[in-house]
Amino acid sequence: MEVGTLVRVPDAPQAAPDQAGLYQIPVPFERIGMDLIGPLERSARGHRFALVLVDYATRYPEAVALRNISAKSVAEALFRIISRVGIPKEILTDQGTAFMSRTVRELYELLGIKSIRTSVYHPQTDGLVKRFNRTLKTMIRKFVHEDAKNWDKWLEPLLFAVREVPQASTGFSPFELLYGRQPRGVLDVLREAWEEGPSDSKNEIQYVLDLRTKLHTLGRLSMENLLQAQDRQSRLYNRGTRLRNFAPGDKVLVLLPTSSSKLLAKWQGPFEVTRRMGDLNYEVVRTDRGGARQIYHLNLLKKWSEVEPVMLATAVSGEEDLGPEVGTKFQSLTLAPGGDHLSPSKLTDVARLQTEFIDVFSPLPGRTNLIQHHIETEPGVVVRSRPYRLPEHKKKIVQAELESMLEMGVIEESHSDWASPIVLVPKTDGSVRFCVDYRKVNAVSKFDAYPMPRVDELLDRLGTARFYSTLDLTKGYWQIPLSPLSKEKTAFTTPFGLHQFVTLPFGLFGAPATFQRLMDRILRPHAAYAAANLDDIIIYSQDWQRHMVHLRAVLRALRGAGLTANPKKCAIGRVEVRYLGFHLGHGQVRPQISKTAAVATCPRPKTKKE
Numbered sequence: 001m002e003v004g005t006l007v008r009v010p011d012a013p014q015a016a017p018d019q020a021g022l023y024q025i026p027v028p029f030e031r032i033g034m035d036l037i038g039p040l041e042r043s044a045r046g047h048r049f050a051l052v053l054v055d056y057a058t059r060y061p062e063a064v065a066l067r068n069i070s071a072k073s074v075a076e077a078l079f080r081i082i083s084r085v086g087i088p089k090e091i092l093t094d095q096g097t098a099f100m101s102r103t104v105r106e107l108y109e110l111l112g113i114k115s116i117r118t119s120v121y122h123p124q125t126d127g128l129v130k131r132f133n134r135t136l137k138t139m140i141r142k143f144v145h146e147d148a149k150n151w152d153k154w155l156e157p158l159l160f161a162v163r164e165v166p167q168a169s170t171g172f173s174p175f176e177l178l179y180g181r182q183p184r185g186v187l188d189v190l191r192e193a194w195e196e197g198p199s200d201s202k203n204e205i206q207y208v209l210d211l212r213t214k215l216h217t218l219g220r221l222s223m224e225n226l227l228q229a230q231d232r233q234s235r236l237y238n239r240g241t242r243l244r245n246f247a248p249g250d251k252v253l254v255l256l257p258t259s260s261s262k263l264l265a266k267w268q269g270p271f272e273v274t275r276r277m278g279d280l281n282y283e284v285v286r287t288d289r290g291g292a293r294q295i296y297h298l299n300l301l302k303k304w305s306e307v308e309p310v311m312l313a314t315a316v317s318g319e320e321d322l323g324p325e326v327g328t329k330f331q332s333l334t335l336a337p338g339g340d341h342l343s344p345s346k347l348t349d350v351a352r353l354q355t356e357f358i359d360v361f362s363p364l365p366g367r368t369n370l371i372q373h374h375i376e377t378e379p380g381v382v383v384r385s386r387p388y389r390l391p392e393h394k395k396k397i398v399q400a401e402l403e404s405m406l407e408m409g410v411i412e413e414s415h416s417d418w419a420s421p422i423v424l425v426p427k428t429d430g431s432v433r434f435c436v437d438y439r440k441v442n443a444v445s446k447f448d449a450y451p452m453p454r455v456d457e458l459l460d461r462l463g464t465a466r467f468y469s470t471l472d473l474t475k476g477y478w479q480i481p482l483s484p485l486s487k488e489k490t491a492f493t494t495p496f497g498l499h500q501f502v503t504l505p506f507g508l509f510g511a512p513a514t515f516q517r518l519m520d521r522i523l524r525p526h527a528a529y530a531a532a533n534l535d536d537i538i539i540y541s542q543d544w545q546r547h548m549v550h551l552r553a554v555l556r557a558l559r560g561a562g563l564t565a566n567p568k569k570c571a572i573g574r575v576e577v578r579y580l581g582f583h584l585g586h587g588q589v590r591p592q593i594s595k596t597a598a599v600a601t602c603p604r605p606k607t608k609k610e
Helices: 071-085 102-111 123-143 148-163 174-179 186-195 204-240 344-356 392-408 439-443 455-462 484-490 511-526 544-561 593-600
Strands: 002-007 031-037 049-055 061-066 090-093 114-117 251-257 265-277 281-286 292-297 301-303 309-314 411-413 422-426 432-436 467-472 492-494 497-501 530-533 536-541 571-574 576-579 582-585 588-591
Touching (some): 049 071, 049 123, 061 071, 061 123, 090 123, 148 174, 251 281, 344 544, 344 571, 392 411, 392 422, 392 432, 422 492, 455 530, 455 536, 455 582, 467 544, 467 576, 484 497, 511 530, 544 571, 571 576
Parallel strands (some): 031 090
Antiparallel strands (some): 002 309, 031 049, 251 265, 251 301, 281 292, 411 497, 422 432, 467 536, 467 571, 530 536, 576 582
């Protein structure tokens, strides 16, 4: 009888939960959305902000330029707009300081306006006015690029241009839905000048009757178009959604800003759900705030699962010989930092890619079976050099390096006639690099004339791409095995004995040629979107979808060759990347600042001798 323990592991703490669906919300004609844009460039009249309103029924926009966004300025601008279009019943805003002020709240109470606010960190609720903000800022930027100081003077003409054109969701212009007639615009004036025809005259009674009929017709047609647009948008949004429900007492994680930065958020908790507030909102008790209760949208919540062990007993009739036990090492993979520009969906793609190729992203070197390195030397020649003197305090470093290489299977003990000395080369970070002085071995070795790629030609191919990924192979040379006859020629002496390499060491004459030959062989089917300069591989694409396809193809090729990449030195899905001493991105190829700093900071010669 064998007894095992099965553990249900909850979702990863920072994994994205299933999103709630997009539901049609019945909106009366009296609801408007309100928001602020800015700061913009200060105009000649001192305006830097704008108060923007959009009517949910007709999509009719209003905007007023402001010098500041104090509560008094916002309240006065809102009242000016209300004096033109009437008092709304509901105003939807975010939780900005100006909208939450006592002055604006008293104005709402005085005029009988109900205030509706978006959920915390969920501006999508007020998406109509947020989207118009983007449209308005784009129009201002393109229209006044030569006279930015007068952007506020052109605000009304730009609003008129938006009001007189049909809106995508309603199918009619906002002006026509609000006033029941199509406005007389600039194009109408030009057409009238061309036609110069007599205008039709109507009496007052006939005009009012026609206007009433037209308003009824426009209202009915606009509602039909709105329902069709909402249905189309909800189908598009709800494709990847799933309905989730929480009951009072359930434990949930809440997506909250981190303590270090308000712009970064992570899942925190668990907290307890106390009650349901509608279809998509829940009240949660914040134990980290002394039991304060706060309402959160469903998309900000994720179910918390307790880890409960379950006992499982199975009867085994006999024992099966499974061979020697193999220890499994679990690795925590972390790619090189710098992917903050990626959207959540792109970050999810990168995480899935990392999980799919967890065997390729490894800090341990692999071992290819596609090629072997052979050291061809002059017949009858044996190189035997005396070891260099090694300081006593560096012997521990050498011993640690030997133990590490023996554990990885890179070296083995040797009985060779050959012997080369070791040297410890200091790195820029203060540590040392373990090297073998193979200069005498290289002097009697045959030269391999395999060409290396030209950096200038490679950069010409990379400059126009939009997405880049770089892969740095884990101790690249050590992933190529040596031929049996070449191992003894790599023997080296240390205070701890004689050892020889099993894989390709650094410093050999033909090592770069052998390694480049292997990389060209692996990447030849992917030459349209991948290249390599020794162990530095780069994948480049014009869009994200193709980049993921190209990246998977290259990683499969590396897996088939038995190679691994160091995850801490890999950069996935970047719009800017450093490669071969250059900075690539946005269609440009620039030298790295660190490479040109010596020239830029070099003092100007002051004498003829200098």
